Amino acid sequence: MKKLPRVLIVEDEPAIAELIAVNLRHNGFQPIWSEDGESAQRELDAVLLDVILLDWMLPSQSGLVLARKWRADSRTKPIPILMLTARGDEPDKVAGLDAGADDYITKPFSTQELLARIRAVLRRRAPEQVSDSVTIGDLALDAGTYRVTFQGQPLKVGPTEFKLLHFFMKHSERVHSRSQLLDKVWGDHVFIEERTVDVHVKRLREALGAAGVMVETVRGAGYRLTAQPPALLRA
Ligand code: CA
Secondary structure (H helix, E strand, O other), X not given: OOOOOEEEEEOOOHHHHHHHHHHHHHOOOEEEEEOOHHHHHXXXXXXXXXXXXXXXXXXXXXXXXHHHHHHHOOOOOXXXXXXXXXXXOHHHHHHHHHHOOOEEEEOOOOHHHHHHHHHXXXXXXXXXXXXXXXXXXXXXXXXXXXXXXXOOEEEOOXXXXXXXXXXHHHOOOOOEOHHHHHHHHHOOOXXXXXXXXXXXXXXXXXXXXXXXXXXXXXXXXXXXXOOOOHHHHHO
């Protein structure tokens, strides 16, 4: 028998959880429902799941806290997290992506939309499991150990910035438009605005410190990572 993808639904409202579970079951997924972070943790300890649907507003620990916790745990780190949120404003989306969520879906959503997002995170997640490392100039990134160093010094880079940097480094010197970056780094995100890219590029530069100048803005075109930015050559 074919193994059905297991989806953990962390949602405190039974009516919503039930509706999601029924739809998932009808579409070839195996739903598991937890009404709070504690019971979700027990499920995760017992069995490895394929996707987590995580409600933002939960009774004790919020979805944001849980996403952060599960991202920090090497066992749960590879599981895609799709956040369910009633809020639609940008700072929350950025906060959730920083916490390690792979995508968002804003309530109320259609079944088709939810299924499409689940399939998309499952597709996207798979190739990222391959660990590799890349070095551009004095900047080095190791996707296996999740480490970034500049001139041998370790840098602290958030999860979204790490993905962005990984992409830039694998495709250095080339200019990438905001929409290309959304597509390649975030996935098929029609719901994320292009200025989200600017927010994360800004954070990436800050995280890179002296190496931040390697991430160049190409006016009217987008961004690129270059091994020899003028500012570094002058230094
Ligand atoms: Ca809720």
